[in-house]
Amino acid sequence: MTRNIVICGPGGRVAGDTTVPGDKSQSHRAVIFASLANGTSRVSGFLAGEDSLNTLEAFRAMGVEIDRPSDTSLVIQGVGMHGLTAPAAPLYMGNAGTGMRLLAGVLAAQQFSSTLTGDESLSRRPMARIINPLVEMGASLAGDKDNRPPLHIAAAAAIRGIDYQLPMASAQVKSCVLLAGLYANGKVTVTEPEVTRDHTERMLRTFAYPVNSDNRTITLDGGGQLQACELEITADISSAAFLMVAACIAEDSDIVLRNVGVNPTRTGIIDILRLMGANITLLNERQAGDEPVADIQVRSSSLRGIEVPEHLVPLAIDELPIVFIAAACAEGTTVVTGASELRVKESDRIAAMESGLLALGVDATATADGMIIKGGPFGGGSVETHFDHRIAMSFCIASLRASAPVTINDAHHVETSFPGFFSLCAKLGLKISGETR
Ligand code: S3P
Numbered sequence: 001m002t003r004n005i006v007i008c009g010p011g012g013r014v015a016g017d018t019t020v021p022g023d024k025s026q027s028h029r030a031v032i033f034a035s036l037a038n039g040t041s042r043v044s045g046f047l048a049g050e051d052s053l054n055t056l057e058a059f060r061a062m063g064v065e066i067d068r069p070s071d072t073s074l075v076i077q078g079v080g081m082h083g084l085t086a087p088a089a090p091l092y093m094g095n096a097g098t099g100m101r102l103l104a105g106v107l108a109a110q111q112f113s114s115t116l117t118g119d120e121s122l123s124r125r126p127m128a129r130i131i132n133p134l135v136e137m138g139a140s141l142a143g144d145k146d147n148r149p150p151l152h153i154a155a156a157a158a159i160r161g162i163d164y165q166l167p168m169a170s171a172q173v174k175s176c177v178l179l180a181g182l183y184a185n186g187k188v189t190v191t192e193p194e195v196t197r198d199h200t201e202r203m204l205r206t207f208a209y210p211v212n213s214d215n216r217t218i219t220l221d222g223g224g225q226l227q228a229c230e231l232e233i234t235a236d237i238s239s240a241a242f243l244m245v246a247a248c249i250a251e252d253s254d255i256v257l258r259n260v261g262v263n264p265t266r267t268g269i270i271d272i273l274r275l276m277g278a279n280i281t282l283l284n285e286r287q288a289g290d291e292p293v294a295d296i297q298v299r300s301s302s303l304r305g306i307e308v309p310e311h312l313v314p315l316a317i318d319e320l321p322i323v324f325i326a327a328a329c330a331e332g333t334t335v336v337t338g339a340s341e342l343r344v345k346e347s348d349r350i351a352a353m354e355s356g357l358l359a360l361g362v363d364a365t366a367t368a369d370g371m372i373i374k375g376g377p378f379g380g381g382s383v384e385t386h387f388d389h390r391i392a393m394s395f396c397i398a399s400l401r402a403s404a405p406v407t408i409n410d411a412h413h414v415e416t417s418f419p420g421f422f423s424l425c426a427k428l429g430l431k432i433s434g435e436t437r
Contacts, residue, residue, distance in 0.1 A: 006392075006411040006422055007433045009399025010380060014246045014253040016428045020239040022072060023261050024417050025171070025199045026291070027052035028098050030074070030231050031066070032106060032179070033207045035059040037078035039228030045259075046072045046233055050416045051096035058103060061087040078228050081182065086112035090150065093118045095346060095389075095416045100149060101130050101172040105179030107153045108139035116151040121346050121387050123149045129168065130176045137162050137180055137188075161186030161222065168341060169314040171196040171265075174218065182209070184222030191217045194314045197265040202290040206231060232288045234261030239418045240296060241269045241319040242393045243428065247298035248278045249329040250400040255428065256283070257296045264292075268316025272323055276303045276330055305332030305375055313338045318345075321394040324353050327373040328362045329401045336370035346413075347386035356383040356395050360402060380404025389413040393421055400430065 027047040032055065034041035046052065048071045056074070060066055063085035065077040084106075093099040093116055100116050104127075107114045117123075128147040135141070140154040161184045164177055174190050178200055181188030194216070201218055204211045208227040212219045240257045247253040262270075262282065270280055283295040303326055313336070316323065320339055327334030342349040350366045357364035359381040363374035380402045385392040392411045399406040411434075414421040426432040 003410055004412040005434070006396065006408045008396045008406045008408060009431050010402045010404055012250060012400055012430045014243070014250045014255055014400070014429045017256040017258070018424065018428065019258045020235045020243065020260070021049065021418055022047035022233040023236040024049065024051055024238065025098065025197060026203070026233045026261070028055045028096070028102055029199055029203045030233060031055050031059055031076065032102060033203055033226055034074070034076035034078055034228065034231070035064040035084070036081050036106070037207055037226035037228040038080050039078055041076045041078060041228040041231060043074040043076065043231045043233065044072065045235070046074050047236065047417070048072055049419050050094050051099055054092060054094040054096060055099045055103070058087070058091040058093070058099070061089070061091060078226070081225060084110060087114055090115035090117045093122060095119050095121055095413065097122060097125055097346070098172055100151065101176045102179060104130050104134065104141065104151055104153065105176035108134045108141055108180050109156050109159045109183035111155050113155050114153045116149060116153070118149045125149070126344055127151055129170065129173050133162060133164050133173070133177050134180055136164070137184065139180065158185055159183045159222065161188050163189040164191070166190060166192045169194040169196050170341070171200070175200040178204070178218065178220060181220055181222055182224065187219060187221055189217060189219045194311065195265055196314050197263065199263070206290045234288050234291050234293045235259045236417070237261050237266050237269065238318045241322050242397050244269065244273065244280065244296065244298045245322045245326045246397045246400055246428070246430070248273060248301040248303060248326060249397070251300055253300045255298055259293055260296050262292050262294045265315055268312040269319040269323070271312055272308055272316055273326060275306050276326060277301055278303060303330035303375070305330045305334040307335045310338035317341060318390060321349055321353050321390045322397060324357065324364070324371055324373055325394050325398045328357060328364070328375055328378060328398065330375040332375060334373045334375070337367070338369055340369035345388070347388035347391060349388065349391065352384070352386045352388060352391045353394065356391065359383055360398065360406065378402055380406050382407040382409065385410045385413065387413050389416045389418065393418065396422065396425060396430065396432070
């Protein structure tokens with residue numbers, strides 16, 4: 001098999017004024033809601049990454065007309081809540097847990113049957129967490145062995161309301177239940193154990209669907225309609241996080257990242273880095289529709305190790321791999337706990353990060369639900385990404401402080417969430433060279 005290999009560093013400084021691609025969570029949701037709305041929606045800032053493009057193709061396969069006047073803008077002719085048509089083939093969601101879990105909520109309520117498939121990584125991820133509440137709501141669906149994908153979804157009978165206590169802090173599961181709930185005869189209430197990203201709730205309001213949020217409890221009534229709108233997707237703070245840490249850990253660095261979404265359910269990374277002593281300033285704070293947005297300036301910082309407060313974990317769940325790199329560059333020890341969800345992401349991110357850190361000579365110890373990292377100088381080495389975009393990007397950034405090159409094996413998956421990541425890094429001052437073996 002050909003391996004896409006990128007060699008990074010060692011060293012470099014980071015400088016520039018740039019914009020990272022659109023938010024992945026908002027991009028999936030924009031396609032879903034605009035497809036189900038009445039009327040024509042215009043979306044700007046769409047993430048032209050593999051994950052969100054698979055969601056777009058799935059709705060095209062169900063009869064929705066979607067034009068892409070540019071890479072990042074969409075014009076979507078909504079078909080209304082009951083206007084989707086049966087897809088001719090299984091819907092392929094690639095690497096995207098969000099795509100699969102959110103679509104399952106919609107498809108579980110349709111009058112046709114469907115199948116959702118994914119790549120090797122997605123095919124290993126747990127789906128019982130969405131199958132259980134959907135079945136309780138009257139849907140009929142099952143995975144293959146151990147309820148892993150593919151997901152086979154039967155044509156729906158009536159969808160019932162539900163009062164559901166989420167067993168884990170997961171915005172994907174919350175959103176799946178709310179999406180099926182749009183079709184319910186009655187009220188849907190979801191209570192989360194900890195606050196998770198609330199883009200579904202905000203975007204439902206943008207599409208004029210009433211939703212009530214009271215701390216960790218979200219309620220809506222099924223049977224309503226979505227109204228088409230103009231929607232501006234903000235730049236993805238999860239992508240910005242890699243460059244924020246890059247500027248913190250590299251010498252003599254200063255970057256500005258424009259138009260980044262700073263929804264308080266996503267800014268755990270800013271809080272964690274500030275606790276570690278990072279030099280971060282939010283400029284031009286404003287609203288993009290229902291989402292808060294800002295420009296973020298980050299300068300070289302002397303980071304120190306911390307115990308990451310557990311309530312910040314769900315608010316920085318996708319950023320923990322890059323937090324581990326920040327920790328490796330900090331003075332003292334960093335401890336992350338309460339993050340067992342990392343074990344069921346695109347890879348087992350606790351195991352993947354531990355083995356990569358050890359390959360570079362960092363003092364890192366994985367625990368059941370987190371990691372203990374002692375900061376200090378480290379070397380180069382060869383790192384496996386386990387086909388996980390965020391592992392690849394984390395170790396690219398680590399090369400800024402490595403004493404020898406860092407070789408990243410199977411780097412292609414950065415395209416799922418951050419198309420053009422390596423070329424942007426090179427432009428900002430990282431040392432990047434690529435090859436295929
Ligand atoms: C997402 C929710 C998170 C996150 C994923 C995107 C979403 O997953 O890891 O990248 O868009 O709802 P969980 O909610 O399952 O933790």
